[in-house]
Amino acid sequence: MNQDLKMAIIGAGVFGSYYAEKCFLNPNAVLVGLYDQNLPKAEFLAKKYNARAYSNLDEMLSDVNAVIIASPATSHGDLAIKCLNLNKHCLIEKPIASNLAQAKEILSLSDMKPIVVQIGHQERVILKIIGIDNLPEKPRRIISQRLTAPSERGRDVSVSLDLMIHDLDLILMLMQEEPEYIIRRKNIGIRDFFHHSSAELKFKNAVATLTADRTSNVNKRIMELVYPSGFIKIDFHNKKIIHNTPFKLNENFSENEDVKDSLKTATNSFIESILLGNKVTVSSKDGYNALKLALKIDEDLV
Numbered sequence: 001m002n003q004d005l006k007m008a009i010i011g012a013g014v015f016g017s018y019y020a021e022k023c024f025l026n027p028n029a030v031l032v033g034l035y036d037q038n039l040p041k042a043e044f045l046a047k048k049y050n051a052r053a054y055s056n057l058d059e060m061l062s063d064v065n066a067v068i069i070a071s072p073a074t075s076h077g078d079l080a081i082k083c084l085n086l087n088k089h090c091l092i093e094k095p096i097a098s099n100l101a102q103a104k105e106i107l108s109l110s111d112m113k114p115i116v117v118q119i120g121h122q123e124r125v126i127l128k129i130i131g132i133d134n135l136p137e138k139p140r141r142i143i144s145q146r147l148t149a150p151s152e153r154g155r156d157v158s159v160s161l162d163l164m165i166h167d168l169d170l171i172l173m174l175m176q177e178e179p180e181y182i183i184r185r186k187n188i189g190i191r192d193f194f195h196h197s198s199a200e201l202k203f204k205n206a207v208a209t210l211t212a213d214r215t216s217n218v219n220k221r222i223m224e225l226v227y228p229s230g231f232i233k234i235d236f237h238n239k240k241i242i243h244n245t246p247f248k249l250n251e252n253f254s255e256n257e258d259v260k261d262s263l264k265t266a267t268n269s270f271i272e273s274i275l276l277g278n279k280v281t282v283s284s285k286d287g288y289n290a291l292k293l294a295l296k297i298d299e300d301l302v
Helices: 014-025 039-048 057-062 073-085 100-112 124-130 159-175 262-276 284-297
Strands: 005-010 029-035 052-054 066-069 089-093 117-120 141-147 181-188 196-202 207-213 220-227 230-235 240-243
Touching: 005 014, 005 057, 005 262, 014 029, 014 039, 014 066, 014 262, 029 039, 029 057, 039 052, 052 057, 057 073, 066 073, 066 262, 073 089, 073 100, 089 262, 100 117, 100 284, 117 262, 117 284, 124 159, 124 230, 124 262, 141 159, 159 196, 159 207, 159 220, 159 284, 181 284, 196 284
Parallel strands: 005 029, 005 066, 029 052, 066 089, 089 117, 141 207
Antiparallel strands: 141 220, 181 196, 196 207, 220 230, 230 240
16 A cells, blocks of 8 residues: 555544544555634644645645545535545545435445445444354344433434434344334434434334433443344443353454544545455445434434
């Protein structure tokens, strides 16, 4: 590999700062620039990581080969479409977009063009390191809870698109099929900005129950998988696993370097996909499917 890959980051918030560090530390890419509508934020990160803060997005895009989109969720779709039309490789933080029309366009562009498109569903890394992604059985029952304390981050979309979408992506990866229908759903809060959401999904031979809340007084990220031969309980927050299955699982997954910094793993994988032609860890189709299901739960499929 070489250092010809010139990268930029759109968004200088929390995730933008994380991605800036990962790009800066990768020896096979050069972090050229950062763009944010709040220029001083971009300037702060640019100074820290020896890059340039751009006040003009088009100028920055003309200087780079690849872009990481870490801006507010409602801007993901427009920005991704703009970048893809300019033939820029894109890592799009989740969700892929905030509406299905934009997600469809991103999917179409990624299929048409010789470019790499990866979606930022990082927690797939954890299931793969544990060894749950390739078991001889499919779960019959799935229960997920994702609760966080109030935060200003991600408030431009509903909790389904902000938090639950992580678990929807994991469930779709494990089941390898879409649910047949939604048994029930409950959303609390202002439409398009729901702060609590729960849903029960019916698959061909399984049921999944999901809860997401971003007004909780605890931080909790748990998924329980019930198989014909036993159960697996994953605590994503504390990086622990309990199970009574015969499967050979990595119970010490928390010690794995890819799990310790899944964002670094995803960023490096994106760069390797561009330079080496590797398959992306999370495709635009994966991102589209997770968004589609989240919007169904929001009853906002447009």
